[in-house]
Amino acid sequence: MPTEAPSKPGKEELTSRASRVRLLVFDVDGVLTDGGLYYGDNGEVMKRFNVKDGHALVMARLVGLPAAILTARSSRIVEARGRELGLAAIFQGRKEKGPAFLELLAQLQIPANQCAYMGDDLNDLDPMSLSGLSACPADAVPEVRQEADFVTTNVGGHGAARELVELCLRASGRWEDAVGLMRSTDKRSTS
Template sequence: MPALGPNASAAQRASRIRLMIFDVDGVLTDGSLYFSADGDAMKSFNSLDGHGVKMLQSIGVQTAIITGRKSRIVAARATELGVTHLCQGVENKTVALAELLEKTGISAAECGYMGDDWPDLAVMRRCGFAAAPANAHPEVIQRVHWVAEARGGHGAVREVCDAILCAQHRYDELLAVALGG
């Protein structure tokens, strides 16, 4: 069973999550950007990460994406996963967070954010729970409540989803269902 490690504060913070927000490049993807000759961008997403997002939704945690880039690929992935709130082409992520809080009526203390680089820092500081993939920038890693063992795009999102499920005492219940019990 995944854990939030020895940091009891991280587990306590994760237990309050009602809205989990993710960056895209470096979090839901490995951060690589592939461009076709026509200039179309391509991204690779991890299926384990996607299932983690769906499990959070299944227990009533809303999900959101806040990203600086704008991409039809991200919109398609968000739709496929049932992500309720998609904010693309965002220059100021704290403004997007404030809009999400107003729209949902959820407090910042009840929000989690997973990011990997400097543009994520200000919004992470405002959320009650901040997480990062293992390969996040060192300045981000120093300032979050929890760091995944996996790299962005390679299971880090699934790790944080599992950790939130554990903190909210729902992991074992969902595992039992998956086992057919």
Template structure:
């Protein structure tokens, strides 16, 4: 069960049209695994993938902004239909500003979830900034909301469903699975 939202946060979620995810620590558990040849391995949670697909079904755009670059993230983003993918970007707010210019969206229409200090400026700028319980303490303290699930363990799904619920779209999307 997700943390309840205040009426003020529900109101701030109403105009959200762009949902942005960090990767390491949010879509993954944050561990970096390397094979002997140096190839990196990332594991993603299928719960999160369906949450992102539900956002798309509801007409929301999605983005990934990550400080690292990985072919695995490229493949995952493509498989999920992520609208915008920016990799190798340590300044998350700068990257987000680029997406706003391209998409026509703004801080007022954006939700962002991240877990570490490079995410902080984006989290505190957008309409709804979230973190995960295993995120950096400062990030968790500054975020509007924190998931109950940890990064890589369904936190992104919880974030997606919270947005959709606040917008009154979740129930009809879930009914399609009955």
């Protein structure tokens, strides 16, 4: 007998959950990137990140909403990108994402119900189920789309992360402040 899909929160409930978010956590491959892995003779050498996603993460940081990475793979590229964006934490090589997610939250002293997590594949289901707001890109695997509270209209690596950032900033009343900061300075940080 097939299990019934959990119901998605309505707009009001989604906005309420998004307003309580104090930390954004993202998977990398398929969320912050398009999921493509580019290999050369010396191994992995490139990943494609979206500048609009990066810009949104900088905006969030500047108005007090930090972000972090939790990924099963390890890459110097991810470390460099995370530092460039000023992320609060970069957890790489964490195949057991549920325990790693709890470790990350403990390290940053954020309750799970005040965290948003965005993933795209089966290994993201545990942290999604633990978070106060779960999200995924439009091209996530069906099981993840079914479980997510918020499914973006954009695919991974093409603005999906930005949609979650905007949802949380608008819901918490920080969007206008973020826009104002971006208008007043373009030299605080790169995106």
